[in-house]
Amino acid sequence: MSIESKNPFNNETLKTFEEDSEQQIKEKISRSQKAYKFWKEENFTHKKELMLKTAVLLRDRKEKYAQLMTSEMGKAKKEAISEIEKCALACEYYANNAEDFLADQALEVPNGQAYVAHDPIGIVLAVMPWNFPFWQVFRFAAPNLMAGNVGLLKHASNVPQCALAIQEVFEDAGFPKGCFQTLMISSSKVNMVLDDDRVKAATLTGSELAGSKVAERAGKNLKKTVLELGGSDPFIVLKDADIENAAKTGAKARMINNGQSCIAAKRFILEESIADKFLKIFQEELEKLKIGNPEDEDIDYGPMAREDLAKELEEQVQKSVEKGAKILIGGKRDKAFFEPTILTNVKAGMPAYEEELFGPVAVILIAKDENDAVKLANDSRFGLGGSLWTKDIEKAKKLVRKIDSGAVYINKLMASHPAVPFGGVKMSGYGRELSEAGIKEFINQKTIWID
Secondary structure, three states: OEEEEEOOOOOOEEEEEEOOOHHHHHHHHHHHHHHHHHHOOOOHHHHHHHHHHHHHHHHHOHHHHHHHHHHHHOOOHHHHHHHHHHHHHHHHHHHHHHHHHOOOEEEOOOOOEEEEEEEEOOEEEEEOOOOOOOHHHHHHHHHHHHHOOEEEEEOOOOOHHHHHHHHHHHHHHOOOOOOEEEOOOOHHHHHHHHHOOOEEEEEEEOOHHHHHHHHHHHHHOOOEEEEEOOOOEEEEEOOOOOHHHHHHHHHHHHHHHHHOOOOOEEEEEEEHHHHHHHHHHHHHHHHHOOEOOOOOOOOOEOOOOOHHHHHHHHHHHHHHHHOOOEEEEOOOEEOOEEOOEEEEOOOOOOHHHHOOOOOOEEEEEEEOOHHHHHHHHHOOOEEOOOEEEOOOHHHHHHHHOOOOOOOOEEOOOOOOOOOOOEOOEEOOEEOOEOHHHHHOOOEEEEEEEEO
16 A cells, blocks of 8 residues: 655645555564663753754754645645744753653652652654644654653654654654654554554544544553544634734634644634624635645645545535525635635534534634623533633633633633643543643653652
8 A cells, every 4th residue: 555645736646655564563663662772761961952953953944844744735835834943942842841840759758758750651652643744743752752752653644755754853863763753554554553562652633533543442452542632612702802803813713724723713602792893804804815825925825635625624514504504705615725714603403513624614603691602612522722802801710710621712822832731621632742741641650759
C-alpha cells in the first residue's frame, strides 16, 4: 500500500511513499528502545541545548516548512508560517521550564523524608491529525523529549512530507537517531504498534472514532492514553459585551485554519437583544475574506484539506437546511473549496446542532438570557473549549464555572499556548497537553520515602 501526498488546491500528486512493512515497524521500535536506554539518562543541560537548537532551525526553515503545509493540506501560507513560529515557541518553553517542572517534589510525612521523583516511561506513540501538521506534533514531542521519553509518530496519511520534515529537524538539531521517528503507516497498523510491549503509552488527536479505537486497544494492553478529540466550541456573546470586538474576533475564531480546528468557535450563542447587531458585523467580516491559492500572500484561506471533507461538510449543511436551518451567507462548495457560511434557525436534531462542523460554517443560536446561553453551551456532547464575551468580569468568572469544557476564555480568542493546559471533557477526550500538566502525563510519578 502507498501513502500519497496530494495538493488539495489543484489535486496534483506531489509524492508517493511506500508504507512501512511489519519488519520495518519492528526495526523502528527497536531503534526507539535502544535510543531510550541512553536518552532517559541524558542531563537537562544537553536536552535543553538540543531543543533550543530545534527552535532555531524551525525559524530558519519556516518558509520551507510552511510551504510543505500549504502544499499538502492547503493551509494559507501566512497561517503556516505562524504555525512554525508557534512550534519554535513550544520548544523554547519546554527547554527553559522542563527541569523545574520535573524537579523532585517534597512531601510532608510523619517521619523521615519523602518526595516524588518524575521518571520517563519510554516509547510514546503519537497518532496525529492533518489540520495543524507541525503544531500538533510539537506540542507532544517537545515536552516528552525533554522528559526523557522517545517518540514514534503515526501522522495523518495526507501529510507524510510534514511528518518526515519533523523527524528531520529533530535529527538535524542533534537529537540522537531513534529519539523521534516517523512511522509511514496507515491506521490499520496502529494496533500492531500498541501491542508491542516496548511502547508504553499513546496520545491521539483526532476523531471520536479514532480516539475510541486507540483507547480500546491501549486499554487492552493497560497502557495510558491522552485523547484530544472533536469540539463544537461555544462563542457566547452577552448583551453587555463589546459587540464590535466580539463579532470581529468571532470571525477570526471561526475561520482559523479555514475552520478546520477543534477549538475554532463553531456555535455562536447570542443574547437576543444584540443578535442582529452582532450578525451584521460578523457577516461583513466574513465577506471581506479572500479565497484562492493558499500560496498567495494576500489570500486569507484556500481549499479545505481534502475534497471529501468539503463534501461531508456540504452534506451536514444541506441536511440541516432540509430540517429548517437557514443559510444567511455562503453554503456553496467548489471541489475542495467551501464558502464561509452562516447558518441561522438551527435547532436540536439538526447536524449543525448535534455534530461538529469541521470547516468554515458558523452556527447561530439565540439565547433568552445569560442562563439560557450557558444551557445552550452545555447542550453538546463536546467539551473542549469556548469563550464568553461580557464587560462584567465578575459575572463572567461565575458563569464560566458553569460551562462544561476543558477551557473557557473571557473576552479572548480561544487558542492554545505552551504555558496553559489544553484538553477537553465529555466526548472531546481526556488528559492534558502543554504547560506543566502536559509534561507530566507520560511520567512515572514515583514516591520515595526515606526513614
